[in-house]
Amino acid sequence: GQLEHPNIVPVHELGFGENGVPYFTMKLIRGQSFFDWLRDPWRGPGSVERMEAGLEIFLKVCDAVAYAHHRGVIHRDLKPENIMVGDYGQVYLMDWGLAKLTKTKPASGEYAQMEAAGPVGTPMYMAPEQANGKPDEMDERTDVFGLGALLYEIVSGEWPYGPIIDIEDTLDKARRGDVVPIEQANPSVRLPRVLRDIVSRAVAAEPAARYQTVLELQRDVRKFLHGGMHLPNETYDTGQEIIREGDRGDRAYMIVSGRCEASRNADGEKEVLATMEPGEVFGEMALLLDEPRAASVVALEPTTVLVLDKRTLDEGLGGGGWTAAMVRAMAQRFHDLELTVRQSGMRR
Structure with a gap:
């Protein structure tokens, strides 16, 4: 509720009903999830619309995440299902249920129990430190990885850790940071070298090897998209x-x-x-x-x-x-x- 941004859905009210059940009210979003958007047959991997429009959506998601980081919040569950695309180009980052404050004391109570029970998030998009259940090692670069995984899917149509055999297998790959090299992700899609480099850096296993901020990642994607980077x-x-x-x-x-x-x-x-x-x-x-x-x-x-x-x-x-x-x-x-x-x- 403290995050007021055009690309973040505001929560208008939070409380308890007469029967004691908690509730909240939020803005009604008309459109479709980015998950469905990416799977529209007219937007197959490698298509012009998917690349150009998908990257524009990605840049708006970066705006939302960068703002959250400025306010000391990391999302930790960045994936297409948590992004809504409105009928007129609006983009909203949803579901902040796993969000974590970056400048707080170690977790306690129910929150600590949730962390102790195992990694939280979605394995296909998890950074290694998240998949290994190490909340003290999670910071803004954890979301950079999540954005990189999202970017990986936009440009290739595949997940960074490859096809899902079962969730535990994917989680094991995430723990090791075993990302399929982007140039091998989809043989039917050949990506420009500079875009491959951007994706590879964003999903690096070691946080120090990634983009250190969302704004750095966003800058390079924007330069690529608008022609200021791939041609010298x-x-x-x-x-x-x-x-x-x-x-x-x-x-x-x-x-x-x-x-x-x-x-x-x-x-x-x-x-x-x-x-x-x-x-x-x-x-x-x-x-x-x-x-x-x-x-x-x-x-x-x-x-x-x-x-x-x-x-x-x-x-x-x-x-x-x-x-x-x-x-x-x-x-x-x-x-x-x-x-x-x-x-x-x-x-x-």
């Missing part, structure tokens, strides 16, 4: 040549800031083809078709570009799911642009 960037000074006509290249570029000029040699004279601004792409045909550069590009002012190299392109085209779809869409867009340029007599 370079900065060029005014007048600096980025690509040269006639050279063979294995990189394409997208302008983030600044302006560039594309030109070519026409019978010994410089012919300016275009002035390019943020959002425009150049150098793609040499990358896609292994042809010499058809034009030179020079920075007209300090300019930052994103770089797509051959290795990243091959990783996307060679895999499945949303990465391949994104790269193929880029390739088609580049191809259409090339046809237009050729028809206008201004091939880059």
